[in-house]
Amino acid sequence: MVLPAKIFKKWVILLLFICQGNFLFFSFAGASTLYGSGKRKINPSLNLHPDSVQNSFEFINTNFENASPLNYMVDSTGVVQISLVYDHERSSTNQANSHFHFQVQAKPGSTQTLILQNFDNVWNGRWATPLSEKTNCYVSVDGINWKTIPTEVISNNRLKVKLPMEAKEMYVASVEPYRISDLEKLLAEIKNKPLVQISTIGKTVEGRPLEIIRLGNPTAPYRIFLRARAHGFEAGGNWVVQGLIRSLLKGDQNAARYLKKYCLYIMPMANKDAVARGRSRFNGLGMDLNRKWDKPADAFYSPENYALENWFKTMIKQGKRPHLAIDLHNDNYGNIHISRPAGNLEKYLANMKILEAQLRRHTWFTEGSTGSNFKNPGTLGEGLLERFGIEALVYEFNYDWIASLKKQPFGKDWEALGEKLGEVFYQYFNEANY
Numbered sequence: 001m002v003l004p005a006k007i008f009k010k011w012v013i014l015l016l017f018i019c020q021g022n023f024l025f026f027s028f029a030g031a032s033t034l035y036g037s038g039k040r041k042i043n044p045s046l047n048l049h050p051d052s053v054q055n056s057f058e059f060i061n062t063n064f065e066n067a068s069p070l071n072y073m074v075d076s077t078g079v080v081q082i083s084l085v086y087d088h089e090r091s092s093t094n095q096a097n098s099h100f101h102f103q104v105q106a107k108p109g110s111t112q113t114l115i116l117q118n119f120d121n122v123w124n125g126r127w128a129t130p131l132s133e134k135t136n137c138y139v140s141v142d143g144i145n146w147k148t149i150p151t152e153v154i155s156n157n158r159l160k161v162k163l164p165m166e167a168k169e170m171y172v173a174s175v176e177p178y179r180i181s182d183l184e185k186l187l188a189e190i191k192n193k194p195l196v197q198i199s200t201i202g203k204t205v206e207g208r209p210l211e212i213i214r215l216g217n218p219t220a221p222y223r224i225f226l227r228a229r230a231h232g233f234e235a236g237g238n239w240v241v242q243g244l245i246r247s248l249l250k251g252d253q254n255a256a257r258y259l260k261k262y263c264l265y266i267m268p269m270a271n272k273d274a275v276a277r278g279r280s281r282f283n284g285l286g287m288d289l290n291r292k293w294d295k296p297a298d299a300f301y302s303p304e305n306y307a308l309e310n311w312f313k314t315m316i317k318q319g320k321r322p323h324l325a326i327d328l329h330n331d332n333y334g335n336i337h338i339s340r341p342a343g344n345l346e347k348y349l350a351n352m353k354i355l356e357a358q359l360r361r362h363t364w365f366t367e368g369s370t371g372s373n374f375k376n377p378g379t380l381g382e383g384l385l386e387r388f389g390i391e392a393l394v395y396e397f398n399y400d401w402i403a404s405l406k407k408q409p410f411g412k413d414w415e416a417l418g419e420k421l422g423e424v425f426y427q428y429f430n431e432a433n434y
């Protein structure tokens with residue numbers, strides 16, 4: 001059927017009218033959603049004046065491996081105000097933020113003033129801050145070569161830094177990062193060595209593989225277990241382990257002597273999900289992997305600990321119980337933590353004294369050990385001793401300062417300590433009582 005031209009014209013006009021009406025209606029509704037109806041209050045600190053944004057600042061990039069979650073805004077004086085995001089523990093008041101890692105993009109040659117906030121941590125139910133006059137800010141153009149710039153702790157527990165833009169893009173971090181990709185490079189480097197066997201013992205919450213590196217001869221008289229990176233931001237343990245592994249694979253006389261005495265088992269990165277996502281402490285489901293070792297691990301909430309616990313059970317069943325276990329961490333004290341659960345600890349404490357003396361003798365360690373009343377229930381150190389009969393401790397590398405070297409720690413310093421651990425363990429087993 002063909003409509004007469006006159007009727008067709010009328011229909012088109014009517015249709016246009018309806019469409020336009022709808023369009024106007026939707027435009028009006030859209031405008032009120034976007035810009036507020038006039039009644040809604042806008043956060044007064046929100047900077048809506050593009051003219052006030054410092055011309056030289058462009059962007060903070062967090063779209064890369066191990067970058068920390070954050071919000072930022074440029075205030076009316078051109079200062080970049082950065083709100084870091086806390087990492088929360090499940091069923092707990094504990095919250096942690098010790099990690100920052102992001103990339104500032106701005107005009108080369110300019111200086112960007114950054115103010116970082118949200119450092120009010122809750123640790124074991126108590127307020128704690130990672131900030132002090134020794135707090136470091138590591139910066140790098142390429143993410144590989146790092147140096148530090150001065151920091152200032154200002155009011156309300158905030159950290160201020162003045163970042164000189166040596167290039168258009170500058171990385172900024174709280175410690176020298178060690179990423180999953182760094183571990184993967186190490187694993188690729190060592191996996192075909194005859195002294196090395198790498199096995200996957202389980203997966204993280206997000207499905208990342210959890211490796212154990214066996215280094216040495218499994219029939220050697222002594223066995224040592226090391227775990228690194230149970231807490232996401234604590235990169236120190238990874239650098240230590242890397243230094244140790246490379247030194248033992250040199251093939252020199254010392255390495256041969258050490259590996260006649262002991263075999264090493266290393267879990268190099270326990271909390272890979274936190275490392276990937278740039279979080280400070282807890283696993284993907286808000287569990288602390290250095291807590292609750294006083295009872296069996298939950299397979300769903302703590303698959304990382306569950307896998308490790310099963311590995312210990314298997315080792316013990318096979319008659320290969322580790323003689324010594326060290327959990328590698330970072331804090332701003334640098335002590336070794338000797339926990340004292342109930343029971344006869346005489347032999348254990350005597351052995352720990354020997355270990356401390358050997359660390360002092362062969363490495364830059366001078367910080368010391370926890371006092372005679374120290375207990376930290378649920379830590380791997382205490383749990384292994386109580387539940388598995390494994391002499392264990394937590395070593396907290398100071399991430400602010402190395403007292404004996406009088407300097408801020410870099411990856412190279414931690415690797416250097418790791419390179420000396422071969423001798424420390426050798427002498428330890430010469431003297432310790434087993």
Ligand SMILES: [Zn+2]
Pocket residue numbers: 230231234290329330
């Ligand atoms: Zn830790």
